Amino acid sequence: MTKIRLGCLGERTNSVAAALKLRGEYELIRFEDMACVFNALKEGRVERIIVPVENSISGRIEYANWVENEELKKADEVEIPIIYCIGAKGIGYKIGFVLSHEQALKQCSKYLDRNFNDAARYAMQSTEEAARFIAQVPGNGAAIASPDTCKYFKLNVLAEDIVRRNRSKFWVCEK
Numbered sequence: 001m002t003k004i005r006l007g008c009l010g011e012r013t014n015s016v017a018a019a020l021k022l023r024g025e026y027e028l029i030r031f032e033d034m035a036c037v038f039n040a041l042k043e044g045r046v047e048r049i050i051v052p053v054e055n056s057i058s059g060r061i062e063y064a065n066w067v068e069n070e071e072l073k074k075a076d077e078v079e080i081p082i083i084y085c086i087g088a089k090g091i092g093y094k095i096g097f098v099l100s101h102e103q104a105l106k107q108c109s110k111y112l113d114r115n116f117n118d119a120a121r122y123a124m125q126s127t128e129e130a131a132r133f134i135a136q137v138p139g140n141g142a143a144i145a146s147p148d149t150c151k152y153f154k155l156n157v158l159a160e161d162i163v164r165r166n167r168s169k170f171w172v173c174e175k
Contacts, residue, residue, distance in 0.1 A: 003027040006172070007037045007046035010128040012149040013101075014082055018170040019050045021078045033125040034063055038070065047174060048075055054169040055082070058106040067173055076172035084108055084162050086116075087131060087155030088142040095119045095158075099130035100144035108144050111162045116142070131155060 006026040009015040019028055029046050031037045040046045049072075053064040067074075084104060088095060095116050100108070102123040112121065119142070124130040127145035134143040135153035143155065150157050 004048055005029050005046040007031060007040045007049040009034055009037055010126045012128045012131075012146065012152055013126050014080065014146070014168060015050050015052060015170065017146070018052070018078050018080050018168070021080055022050075022076060022172065024076075032129070034066070038066055041072070041173070041175060042070070048172050049174075050078075051171050051173055052103065052168050053171050055103065055107060056165065056167040057163060058103060061103055061168075064171075067171065072173035072175060074171045075174050077169060078172075079167055079169045082107070082163070082166040082168050083146060083160075084127075084144050084166070085147045085150055085157045085160045086111075086142050086144055086162055087150030087153070087157050088134060088140075089155060091156050091158065093140055095142045096140040097122060098142050098144060099124050099133055101125070101127050101130065104130075104144045107166055108163050111159075115159070 003025040007029050008019050037049050041049045051063045052061050097120040130143040131145040131149045131153045134141050
């Protein structure tokens with residue numbers, strides 16, 4: 001049986017976690033940002049893509065609009081728990097900035113307001129990209145990502161499961 005090529009965001013992202021929960025035979029084709037995921041479908045490099053469309057905390061996700069604008073068909077749906085932690089290279093110093101995907105920053109905004117109110121917040125293409133950046137660049141930054149992603153990049157987890165009862169719905173879409 002031939003596997004369906006499924007475009008998704010990143011290596012260690014919630015999109016990959018959602019894709020691994022799907023029924024069926026998929027070959028995951030990973031891209032660095034969501035624009036590349038959508039372009040891969042448009043150009044025929046993948047047959048389907050997995051797209052986050054709704055979150056229990058932040059509501060409708062902008063990529064749902066992309067699905068509608070491209071007039072894509074929903075082939076499947078999966079919902080997963082979203083578990084974020086905050087990781088940094090060191091411990092015991094004041095965090096000056098926090099990086100993550102725009103959606104993660106929105107979902108964690110109350111936590112950040114309570115615990116890192118003075119820290120600047122910057123959006124990256126994915127939670128994985130944020131963790132990689134923090135691991136590679138000197139400074140007093142932190143990343144919001146999954147615990148596995150923070151551990152992969154050898155970040156110290158400053159706090160785990162920083163947003164409770166967080167879930168996201170993903171659609172598998174095709175042309």
